[in-house]
Amino acid sequence: MSSYVIGDVQGCYDELCALLAKINFNAQSDTLYFLGDLINRGPKNLETINLIRTLPNCNTVLGNHDLHLLAVASGCRDPSKKDTFDDILNSSELPEIADWLRQQPLVHSSDEFNCTFVHAGIPHIWTIEKANLLSREVETVLRGNDFVEFLKNMYGNTPSTWDDTLQGSIRHRTITNYLTRMRFSSAQGELELSHKSKNEPEGFSPWFNFSRTQNDLILFGHWAALEGASGKDNLLALDTGCVWGRELTAYCLETKRRFSVSAINR
Numbered sequence: 001m002s003s004y005v006i007g008d009v010q011g012c013y014d015e016l017c018a019l020l021a022k023i024n025f026n027a028q029s030d031t032l033y034f035l036g037d038l039i040n041r042g043p044k045n046l047e048t049i050n051l052i053r054t055l056p057n058c059n060t061v062l063g064n065h066d067l068h069l070l071a072v073a074s075g076c077r078d079p080s081k082k083d084t085f086d087d088i089l090n091s092s093e094l095p096e097i098a099d100w101l102r103q104q105p106l107v108h109s110s111d112e113f114n115c116t117f118v119h120a121g122i123p124h125i126w127t128i129e130k131a132n133l134l135s136r137e138v139e140t141v142l143r144g145n146d147f148v149e150f151l152k153n154m155y156g157n158t159p160s161t162w163d164d165t166l167q168g169s170i171r172h173r174t175i176t177n178y179l180t181r182m183r184f185s186s187a188q189g190e191l192e193l194s195h196k197s198k199n200e201p202e203g204f205s206p207w208f209n210f211s212r213t214q215n216d217l218i219l220f221g222h223w224a225a226l227e228g229a230s231g232k233d234n235l236l237a238l239d240t241g242c243v244w245g246r247e248l249t250a251y252c253l254e255t256k257r258r259f260s261v262s263a264i265n266r
Ligand SMILES: [Mn+2]
Pocket: 037, 063, 064, 065, 119, 180, 221, 222, 223
């Protein structure tokens, strides 16, 4: 009876299987929490998502690549040249995969472990409780009849700063940008969405460097350049860049141990 949190898989199905073997994963008694970006850029997206959605005791939050797949699948967005999820788009299972993705949350807080799972992070300007409430707003739209409208309006870096008075599709885009794309923030909570390295743009810092009002335990992915290290004991970075040739990592919530497998050379 163990619980593991796994960072960005991005279609690295063979490494996921190797990681599950390494932790002696038991599908009946163990629980998995994925941190989003289950697919894209890697080679075996259909196998990856079908494994994750059919395992018992398996949870995920949505990442930017998962939402991008939904946008492409529903005709809101053309695929980019870097996208590798044609195997899902061409599958007869696409409708059920898309329906399953639309039911997944952007933020999930666990009472059992007193922690929060999110793809990119929780900005210091929001409490955990507020992040959950805002996440529920987006999830309601994503599950409802107007989800295509949300996906059409999801792309874009503006507005760059949260404001409680934001409304409609702009509000939903801004919430989604914080929860699924954030890396750098200003002290005022302004997002800087163009930098992916560890080097801070002037006036900005990694979102997890700003002090929080409570000692929250947050597990997040999305930022492979961190190489699994945020420098904070309670803000755990678990994207260790498997799709970029590094490692896939699982964190055991009971023992606080990390387990990693190396990317397979292709
Ligand atoms: Mn991501």
